[in-house]
Amino acid sequence: MISTSSGKNRVLFAHYRVGMTDGVSLEIAKRRHILEEDGFIVASMAGPGSSRSDFVLPSMDFNSELARKIADNAFGKIRDYPDESSLMADIEKLSRRIEIEINQVIDEFKPDFILLHNIFSHGRHIASASAFRAVLLRHTIPTLATHHDFYWERSQYRHPSCPSVRAFLELNIPPEIPGVKHACINSLAASALKERTGIEAMVFPDTLDFDAAEWSIDPWNTRLPEDTGFSSKDIIVLQATRIVRRKGIELIIPVLKYLNSPENLKKLRGQKLYNGKILSEESRFFYLIAGYTEKDAEDYHKSLEHLLAEERIPHQFIGHRIAAERSESGGERTYSLFDVYPHADIVSYPSMYEGWGNQFLEAVFARKPVMLFEYPVFKSDIRDRGYSVISMGDRAEPDRENDLFRLPEGKAEDISSKVITTLLSSETTGLLQENFRIGKEHNSYEALESLLAEGMALS
Numbered sequence: 001m002i003s004t005s006s007g008k009n010r011v012l013f014a015h016y017r018v019g020m021t022d023g024v025s026l027e028i029a030k031r032r033h034i035l036e037e038d039g040f041i042v043a044s045m046a047g048p049g050s051s052r053s054d055f056v057l058p059s060m061d062f063n064s065e066l067a068r069k070i071a072d073n074a075f076g077k078i079r080d081y082p083d084e085s086s087l088m089a090d091i092e093k094l095s096r097r098i099e100i101e102i103n104q105v106i107d108e109f110k111p112d113f114i115l116l117h118n119i120f121s122h123g124r125h126i127a128s129a130s131a132f133r134a135v136l137l138r139h140t141i142p143t144l145a146t147h148h149d150f151y152w153e154r155s156q157y158r159h160p161s162c163p164s165v166r167a168f169l170e171l172n173i174p175p176e177i178p179g180v181k182h183a184c185i186n187s188l189a190a191s192a193l194k195e196r197t198g199i200e201a202m203v204f205p206d207t208l209d210f211d212a213a214e215w216s217i218d219p220w221n222t223r224l225p226e227d228t229g230f231s232s233k234d235i236i237v238l239q240a241t242r243i244v245r246r247k248g249i250e251l252i253i254p255v256l257k258y259l260n261s262p263e264n265l266k267k268l269r270g271q272k273l274y275n276g277k278i279l280s281e282e283s284r285f286f287y288l289i290a291g292y293t294e295k296d297a298e299d300y301h302k303s304l305e306h307l308l309a310e311e312r313i314p315h316q317f318i319g320h321r322i323a324a325e326r327s328e329s330g331g332e333r334t335y336s337l338f339d340v341y342p343h344a345d346i347v348s349y350p351s352m353y354e355g356w357g358n359q360f361l362e363a364v365f366a367r368k369p370v371m372l373f374e375y376p377v378f379k380s381d382i383r384d385r386g387y388s389v390i391s392m393g394d395r396a397e398p399d400r401e402n403d404l405f406r407l408p409e410g411k412a413e414d415i416s417s418k419v420i421t422t423l424l425s426s427e428t429t430g431l432l433q434e435n436f437r438i439g440k441e442h443n444s445y446e447a448l449e450s451l452l453a454e455g456m457a458l459s
Helices: 023-037 065-074 084-110 127-139 161-174 187-199 220-230 249-259 262-268 295-310 335-345 359-368 376-385 411-424 428-443 447-454
Strands: 009-012 041-046 113-117 143-147 179-183 233-237 285-289 315-317 327-330 334-335 348-349 368-373
Touching: 009 023, 009 084, 023 113, 023 359, 041 084, 041 187, 065 084, 065 428, 065 447, 084 127, 084 161, 127 161, 179 187, 179 447, 187 376, 220 334, 220 335, 233 335, 249 285, 249 295, 249 411, 262 411, 295 315, 334 335, 335 359, 348 359, 348 411, 359 368, 359 428
Parallel strands: 009 041, 009 113, 113 143, 143 179, 233 285, 233 348, 285 315, 348 368
Antiparallel strands: 327 334
C-alpha cells in the first residue's frame, strides 16, 4: 500500500487524453485505480479528446489546428512559417495558453502530487512541455514524469527543423527540475535518456490486474458477433491495438491469406482447437480489428482496407463500437476492449515498435496464443521471461509499391504453419497457462504499486 499518512493525498494526473483504449490511457487508469484503492483523492486533466477527464484543458488538444501545425513544422522542415522565429512565437503563444489552464486546475484542485504522462517526452504537442515546466518551477509540487514515447524514437519527430527547436527540446523534453522524478517504460528508453541527458529514470513496465476475474462471454458481450459482423464459427484473429503505422498491421495480411487457402481450411474441417471450438465447413480465419484509427493514420487505414479487400480476407473494423467501458445508447451497445478477447481464438501483435506492450499483456491474461513481431523492447525486456509466442521474426522490408512493410520471402507461409500447429496442439493450453503465470509474477498490480510507492516517495 502507498502511504497517505503524510497528508500528501491529493494526486493529479496529466496527459493529452484519458479514458481511451490507447496504452497511455490504460496505464493511467491502472495507476488511478491503485491510488484510489489506497485512499488517495485523484483527478485527471487532459485535452478535449478524452473520455471522462475531471478537468478538460482545451489547449492540450494535440489534434488542434495550431498544435498540428507546430508539430508539422518543428520537425523535418519549416513549411508553413516564414522563419524559425515565427514558429517559436506560435510555440510560446500556445504554451502560455496551456500554462494558464494548468494553473487554474492547480488553484482549484490543490494537488499534493502530480503524475505526468508523455508531457515531457513526446513530439506531438511540444508547447505543453514548456507550459508544465513553467508551472512546476513556480509551484514546486512533487511530480513523477513517466515517459512512454520519446520524440527521438519516432521517425517523424527525430529531426528538429531548426536550431531554435533543437534548443527548445534540450531545455524542455525532458527538463531537469527539482522535485521531479522520471520514469520510462522500458530499459532501452531509460538507457537512452541517461546517455542523452544524464537523467536517471526508474523503469515502469506495463502491468495488468492478474487477480481480476477472467474475461468471459456473458449476457452483455454475447451479442458482439451479430453486432459487429463476425461468426462464432470462424477462427477469430484479434488485432486489439490502435490503427497507426508502427503497429505493422499489414504484416498479418499475407499470413491470413495463407491461413485462408482452400488447402489449409480443408485440413481444419472437423478439427478441435485448443479451446474446444470445433471447426466446420463454414469456418474461416476472420480478422477482427478492434482499435480506433488515429487522425494522422486515416490514409494508413485506407491502405489496410484496400489490401484486405484485394486479398479477400474476411475482416471487420469495429473500433467505432469499442470504448474503455461498456455503454448503451438507443439500443446500440458499445463494448469494452475486454469484451472482445473472449471471442478471439488467437491475437495478432505485429507491432514494429512498442514502448512495452499492453495488448501483449492482455493476450497473456486472456490466455490466447499470440502472433508477435519481435520488436526491440520485446527482445530487450520481455523475451527472456520465457513467454511462448508464435514469432514473426524481427525483420520487415519496405514495400516499394506502397508506403507499407512486408515480411521476408517465405515468412508468411512459415508463420501460418505455426499458427495451425498451435491452434490444434494439446500442449497449447498448458503453455498459455504458463504465460499467465509469468505475467502475474512480473507485471501484476502488486509490482506497479511497489513502483508507485518508490516513485512517489517524497523524501
